[in-house]
Amino acid sequence: MSGIARRDLLRGGGLVVLFALAGSSVGQEGGTTGGGEGAGAPPEVAPGLPGSLAEFPHLDAWIRIAPDGAATVFTGKAELGQGIGTALLQIAADELDLSLECVSLVTADTGRTPNEGITSGSQSLQNSGTAIAHAAANVRYLLAERAAWRFGVAVETLSTANGVVLASDGRRATYGELAASLSLHVEARPQVVRKRIGVRHHIGRDRPRRDIPPKLTGAAAYAHDMTMPGMLHARVIRGPADGTLLTAPDFDAIARLPGVERLVRTGDFAAMLGPREWPLVQAMLTVGRMPWKRSGAPLPGGDLRDAIRALPAEPDVILERNAAAPVAVRHITARYDRPYLMHGAIGPSCAVALWQDGMMTVWTHSQGVYPLRAALAELLDLPLERVRCIHREGAGCYGHNGADDVAADAALAARAVPGRAVKLMWTREQEHGWEPLGPAMVAELSAGLDADGQIAEWTHAVWSNTHSTRPSRAGDLLAGLEVGRGFAPSPPRAIPQPNGGGDRNAIPLYTLPRVTITSLFVPQMPVRVSALRGLGAHMNVFAIESMIDELAAAAGSDPVAFRLRHLSDPRAIAVIRTLADRFGWARQPSERWRGQGLGFARYKNSGAYCAVAIDLRIEPETGATTVLRAEAAVDAGETVSPNGLRNQIEGGIVQSLSWTAHEEVRFDAARRTAFDWSSYPMIRFDAVPYRMAVHVIDRPSLPFLGAGEASQGPAAAAFANAVTRAIGQRLRSMPLSAERIRRAIAAD
Amino acid sequence: MIELTINGTRHRLDGDPAEPLLYILRNELGLHAAKFGCGLGQCGSCTVLVDGKAVQSCITPLAALAGRAVTTVEGLGTAAAPGVVQQAFIDEQAAQCGYCIPGMIARAEALLRADSRPTEASMRSAMRPSLCRCGTHMRILRAVRRAAMAMGGGIVDPTEPAS
Amino acid sequence: MALAVAAALLVFTVWAREPAIAAIERPDPARFDRRQVASGAALARIGNCASCHTVSGGRVYAGGTPIRTPFGTIHGSNITPDPETGIGTWSYEAFARSMREGVGRDGSHLYPAFPYDRLRHTGEADLRALYAFLMTRDAVRAEPPANTLVPPLGWRPVLAGWKLLALPRRAPQAPQPQLGKLWERGRYLGEGLAHCGSCHSPRGILQQELRDRAYAGGWSDGWYAPPLDATSPAVRAWTTQRLYAYFRTGLSTAHAAAAGPMGPVTHNLARTPGGDVRALAAYYAWTMRDAPAARAEPALPDRAALAARRHPAGAALFRGACAACHEPGAAMMAAGRPDLRLGSPLHEDNPRDTVQIILQGLEPPVEPNGPYMPGYADTLTDAQIAAITAYMRARWGSGPDWGDIEQAVADARDGSSK
Missing domain, CATH: 3.30.365.10 (Aldehyde oxidase/xanthine dehydrogenase, molybdopterin binding domain)
Incomplete structure (x- = not known):
């Protein structure tokens, strides 16, 4: 069949897609797992593979096919409201040749998904999307190879349509039955190419975001909406803003307040827990009356932009070029600046934590469940495998806000009440007061x-x-500095080029x-x-x-x-x-x-x-x-x-x-x-x-x-x-x- | 004991009459559409309808609701059968993180119930109490315009203000 | 009889007539002295001109603002130099006559919502500066909507009669050289251009300011403008310094935030050179020098338990609707925004301001960051607002219980001035 005839067939048949292998690697889309922020991303083990496949080359890390033919796609990235949940499904469905309805997505979960570091730097489609596209293409190819073996024909003669592998003589096999007979725990092959552009059904087309209708009709879509049997609500008790400390908090007074079932204290860390939220909201007024002092270093006076300009700096010439050019005859010199800015999530940071059977599970809207897990493990003095962080959506974060800190707060609170889930949410005032700011x-x-x-x-x-002061250690978390165990923040570092900070x-x-x-x-x-x-x-x-x-x-x-x-x-x-x-x-x-x-x-x-x-x-x-x-x-x-x-x-x-x-x-x-x-x-x-x-x-x-x-x-x-x-x-x-x-x- | 109607169902609630409606909806009745944003009436995430008007449920004590009718976004439609305003938001894909959107929908619903032919300025003014941090404003406004049309009305003036 | 009436009417009309002043070409903006324009800009802010001559969302000074009066609605005129719809063809003489006599360039009488009863005290140099400022603004073509007034007030010659009866002939407060230059400047601005008395004084049946009761408290746009005299209900002295801070920031930490029609006043004063603002502060500190708080600032008890016993419904509503910001321990108060007991509203002899703030809320008056409060008009019923108001009065206020607060809420919703 000539190329032209094939194309005609494709156009006419719509769903029919044929297989081919590339002569050489297509891994020119090299993967890095974030925008250069954070730490703890895994090393590249398969540098020839595109996107995050370089770190996680096994197909079953990304895609699994159930006996009914439905596919589950795993991404280490999180839905932050940017719509990647649907975009990644579009990619997977297209490359697998499945209908969108047959594909579901599991996002960042240290118990289930690849460690793709932080969801940041506009990298999700570049890294995870690329990995999923190639993994899906590999899976489809693998399924076809299995069918070819079963039918006794060459794989090049097969096509797929909507979860079924078809032979030219009319024989067919569903993905479900084929998948049952093979392991996807194999490395992706770089020479498997993605579907040609002309035969993609979803990529490049508008598909309604899957998460929108539930969010618009009251489904429990966010960490804030989670409820669990016997769950306690919680509020953390600290000074009014970053760099402050309550001087002599009267914890007995708080513990006596109606609706406060439990007061959890470790060093300067304190949280109150109760079965209902409203009494805790009112109890925060008592906290608000407590005296506080500045505990951090004194703030430089005046406009802090000028302070930043005046502080000792480490110069790094990131580009110097001296090409021949005509002499400059007119010069302009100017200073530009910006103040500190706030992430300002519309919903204050929130997390749900459950300490049960020696395992700490935290549902969090952190952008980096794996690095957070490491920090929490250190904070809780637990081995890594005893901490699981599962991403649940929060209000849009736009970077590193209070999400990680509140996860630590919730985990510390939950540790005191084994077997009971604890939902700890910051107040609006805490969010505005404590979130790490965007730098001046x-x-x-x-x-x-x-x-x-x-x-x-x-x-x-x-x-x-x-x-980036994204946490990878206990000292990077607010609570880590409060528990009095000598944790210190990671030294601040510049994010190197080419990403840059x-x-x-x-x-x-x-x-x-x-x-x-x-x-x-x-x-x-x-x-x-x-x-x-x-x-x-x-x-x-x-x-x-x-x-x-x-x-x-x-x-x-x-x-x-x-x-x-x-x-x-x-x-x-x-x-x-x-x-x-x-x-x-x-x-x-x-x-x-x-x-x-x-x-x-x-x-x-x-x-x-x-x-x-x-x-x-x-x-x-x-x-x-x-x-x-x-x-x-x-x-x-x-x-x-x-x-x-x-x-x-x-x-x-x-x-x-x-x-x-x-x-x-x-x-x-x-x-x-x-x-x-x-x-x-x-x-x-x-x-x-x-x-x-x-x-x-x-x-x-x-x-x-x-x-x-x-x-x-x-x-x-x-x-x-x-x-x-x-x-x-x-x-x-x-x-x-x-x-x-x-x-x-x-x-x- | 306070008796009120929520999404057409009569509820008799006892407990602290000061407790804001938001906590009752979310924690007692499993109605999660209204969100906690600030607890200060500044952001609109918790907006619901009370007797057809947009009200911030985080600062609306139960005691204020005796004999009144509350409608939350759950009462406007379901994912399978969305209400007119919800459908308009879906059609416009008017959400990013989506956290503020139920409040936006409640506010738009109240606006359009009172006036299905608002001006551009009165639409913006009606939506002003609600904050969106993702910057979805343009889509939200498009959705409100679309919903107004679907209700047989529309925005009466062009989107560009007079010079 | 009919003939006599007709004759009287004729005589009146002739008497009431003022001549038109010839239209001029719009003066070339470049002709005006820059310093004079800058001075006019500051004076226009002190005069709060923009508040009545700017419609929400419209060009500044292009008019159109509806001003509700007991006799109907008047719309602020366009005072940009547009020749057709503004004052582009007004000579200085025409402008000065309007400020001094309330007569338009064409000879028609102007409604006293335009406070020429006070603006007339503005001196020649300042009037020239104001003229220079206005004539150098952008000419904006904008015709304000027609006024809707009860008959016969649509007929402007009637206003000549009003002026005869209501317009004072002499300056309201005599100069007192012994009180110093700052006081004198404050008196000059406050009694004249700033026209503070227009809101803070009671008015008579003809809506004329009652000069013998100047600053005894008045009404503005449905809000009560509290007394600025010895009857000031403030519980903390209005010193020059506190007034100055209030004018410049829209907030006195010893009192409250500027609310209602006072918000724009502080917005403008914050953008006026400090000297004149200090003068106004000094003058009004003087007019309130004999107020109770000026002599001794009372202790301010928090009668929470008592108030809750007397008004349990109000207490519950307050706890759910207001406490997040106004109960001690709330972040807003920890951050320096004043306690409700410090503001005048709970100490006034009527509940209107308390009710208005609850109904309408508060926009930050001076800068985008500042006191903000959501309005509760749709959240709470009249009875509920009345209950909260009664509770707050009992808890923090002074003076006897306010009578029918529910009626006051209805009146406030209605916007009436009483």
């Missing part, structure tokens, strides 16, 4: 234009604390002949910080893309044309061109107090390409902005779920607008002063854009690229650039709040 950052840029208006030189120095996306994608990029890692943390979605990319892209606009203005060039002149990556160019075209960049309204701006980046310089354009209007008397329109173009390689991708990009834009224009954690001498949504406000419906569109550039033949953090940086820059156009002045310090804008206008 400062970036100092300078650039020079040559006589032709091309960038000749560029320097970028960025000061930042670490962007504070320097994530500090290297521009633009063609720059002479360039020095310096990452200044500040080990000393005035405030406990950790990973916030995008890490340093939000700040660095804001800075780079602001500077690019400043240079374009100095060169008298259109910002889009200026960018295109400095780019060589065709995918970057395509993203910007597509956006400029769809947004109508060339036909901008010229109106007083109205401005349009654009920002672009490729996340981590290895993930999705994304450009965002914003059209806004400013009320000069108040500085209030109305975002009339925000549009984005994105290239995330092969798109598994176009709607899911758009959802991520849209959400990232709104979230970034909130960070960039509305948010700032403030401090007084003793602590952060944000304790709720009134002291740390975020964007509300009246301030979100009036229109939004996301244009997806699908690249079906190219690897998946993570897109969950692709739009935050570009959106921040697009907003800043649009504000500059509207008011004729550049604001470089976030948040670009109404009051800052008003003052800039008034001072003009």
